[in-house]
Amino acid sequence: MRVLIIGSGAREHALLLGLARDPQVTEIHIANGNAGTEQPPRDSSVTVHRHSVNETSRSGCVALANEIKPDLVVIGPEAPLVKGVGDALRDAGFAVFGPNKGAALIEGSKAFAKDVMKAAGVRTAHAEIIPPSDEEGVSGPSDAVIEEVIDRFGPTWVVKDDGLAAGKGVVVTTDRKKALQHVNEVLAIGHPVLLESFLDGPEVSLFCLVDGETVVPLIPAQDHKRIFDNDEGPNTGGMGAYAPLPWLPEDGVDRIVNEVCKPVAKEMVKRGCPYSGLLYAGIAWGKEGPAVVEFNCRFGDPETQAILALLKTPLGQLLSATANGTLAEQPPLEWEDGAAIVVVLAAENYPAEPTKGDRIRGIDKVEKEVPGSVLHAGTARNEKGKYISAGGRVLGVVGKGKDLAEAREQAYTLLGKIEMRGGQSRSDIGLKAVRGEISIP
Ligand code: GLY
Numbered sequence: 057m058r059v060l061i062i063g064s065g066a067r068e069h070a071l072l073l074g075l076a077r078d079p080q081v082t083e084i085h086i087a088n089g090n091a092g093t094e095q096p097p098r099d100s101s102v103t104v105h106r107h108s109v110n111e112t113s114r115s116g117c118v119a120l121a122n123e124i125k126p127d128l129v130v131i132g133p134e135a136p137l138v139k140g141v142g143d144a145l146r147d148a149g150f151a152v153f154g155p156n157k158g159a160a161l162i163e164g165s166k167a168f169a170k171d172v173m174k175a176a177g178v179r180t181a182h183a184e185i186i187p188p189s190d191e192e193g194v195s196g197p198s199d200a201v202i203e204e205v206i207d208r209f210g211p212t213w214v215v216k217d218d219g220l221a222a223g224k225g226v227v228v229t230t231d232r233k234k235a236l237q238h239v240n241e242v243l244a245i246g247h248p249v250l251l252e253s254f255l256d257g258p259e260v261s262l263f264c265l266v267d268g269e270t271v272v273p274l275i276p277a278q279d280h281k282r283i284f285d286n287d288e289g290p291n292t293g294g295m296g297a298y299a300p301l302p303w304l305p306e307d308g309v310d311r312i313v314n315e316v317c318k319p320v321a322k323e324m325v326k327r328g329c330p331y332s333g334l335l336y337a338g339i340a341w342g343k344e345g346p347a348v349v350e351f352n353c354r355f356g357d358p359e360t361q362a363i364l365a366l367l368k369t370p371l372g373q374l375l376s377a378t379a380n381g382t383l384a385e386q387p388p389l390e391w392e393d394g395a396a397i398v399v400v401l402a403a404e405n406y407p408a409e410p411t412k413g414d415r416i417r418g419i420d421k422v423e424k425e426v427p428g429s430v431l432h433a434g435t436a437r438n439e440k441g442k443y444i445s446a447g448g449r450v451l452g453v454v455g456k457g458k459d460l461a462e463a464r465e466q467a468y469t470l471l472g473k474i475e476m477r478g479g480q481s482r483s484d485i486g487l488k489a490v491r492g493e494i495s496i497p
Pocket of ligand 1: 279293294352355356357358359
C-alpha cells in the first residue's frame with residue numbers, strides 16, 4: 057500500500073511510524089514532514105519520500121496526489137480538512153482518511169458543533185456567540201452588551217475563538233478582565249467569540265474512527281493543556297498525554313460512544329454530511345456524566361503519540377477501511393497491554409513567541425536506545441545537518457510500560473537525555489493518575 061500523509065507535526069510523525077509498522081504499507085510519502093520524517097523508521101522496510109505542498113490548497117494537494125498515485129491519503133491537520141482538501145481528493149478518485157468540508161465543520165465552527173449536539177441530544181456546555189463587525193463594517197455588539205453576556209457566565213469563563221486556532225484560541229480564566237480582553241482580541245481579528253459555561257470534572261480525549269454510523273473507539277487518553285505543572289499558566293497545544301486512563305470506569309468508553317459519538321455520527325448522516333475519518337471527542341466527565349468540551353475532526357496532538365504507541369492492529373489497513381467505507385467489517389482493534397505516555401519538550405518562551413534555532417542534542421542516542429520514542433514536532437536541521445528547534449512544541453518523548461508509572465519513568469528518563477537551551481517540559485504528565493488523585497464525580 058502506498059500512503060500519502062499531509063501534515064508536518066508530531067501527529068503526522070506518529071502516523072508515519074504507525075503506518076510503517078503495517079506490513080501492507082510499502083511506501084510512505086509525506087508532505088510536508090519535519091526533520092523526524094526524513095528517514096524510514098529503524099527496522100522498517102518501507103521507503104519514505106518527502107514532498108512539499110501548500111496543505112490548504114485543494115489543487116496543490118490533488119496535483120501532488122496525481123503525481124504519487126497513493127492508495128490512501130491521510131490528512132493530519134484540521135486546516136486542509138476544513139478547506140475541503142478531502143473533498144477535492146475524493147473527487148479526483150483518491151481514498152481519503154479525513155472528513156469532507158461539510159463534516160469537518162464539527163471542528164471548524166463551534167456554532168455548527170453546538171447545533172449538531174443540540175439536535176443529537178448530546179450534553180455540552182451552555183454557550184453564546186458574540187458576532188464581530190461584518191465585512192461591510194456594520195458594527196458588532198456594543199461594549200455594554202458584551203459586558204452583559206460576560207456576566208451571564210463565570211465564575212470561570214471559557215472564551216473561544218470560533219474559528220481555527222489549534223487549541224490556542226481558548227482562554228479559561230477566573231479573571232473577568234482577562235475574559236473580556238480575550239473577547240475583544242478575538243472580535244478585533246474579525247472572528248466570532250464563543251462564550252461557554254465551564255465544564256467541571258476530569259477531561260477525556262476519546263478518538264473514534266467514524267464511517268457513517270459506524271463508530272470504533274480507540275483507547276481513551278488525557279491531554280495536559282497548560283504550560284506549567286499543576287495545570288498552571290496559559291493554554292498550549294498540549295504538553296503531554298497518556299493512555300489509557302486507569303481512573304475511567306469500565307463502561308466509560310462505551311458511555312462516551314453511546315451518549316456522544318454515535319448520536320453525533322447519526323445526526324451527521326441525517327444532515328447529509330456523513331462523517332468519515334477521526335472524530336475527536338474532548339469530554340469533561342462531571343456529575344451529570346460525560347459532556348462535550350469540543351470536537352475535533354482529526355487525530356489530536358499529543359494524545360495520538362501515546363495512543364498509537366499501543367495499537368497492534370495494522371494502522372494502514374484500519375485507516376484504509378475507514379476511507380473506503382468498510383470499517384464495520386473490521387475485526388475488533390488489538391492493543392498492547394500496559395500504558396503509554398508522551399512528554400512534550402517545548403521551546404523557550406512557548407506559547408507566546410517561541411525561540412527558534414536552538415540546537416537539540418541527544419535525539420539520535422535516545423532513538424537508538426528506544427526506536428520510535430522521539431516524535432518530532434517543530435524540528436529542522438541547521439546548515440551542518442544538526443537538529444535545531446523550529447517551532448513552539450519541538451518534540452515529544454514516548455515511554456511505555458506495564459503500567460502508567462513505568463511508562464512515565466521511561467519517558468522522563470529518555471527525555472532527560474535530550475538537551476535544548478531554554479527547553480520547557482512539565483514534570484507531572486500522568487502523575488495525578490499514577491497517584492490515584494483523579495476520580496469522576
Ligand atoms: N489535544 C489537543 C488538540 O489536538 O487539539
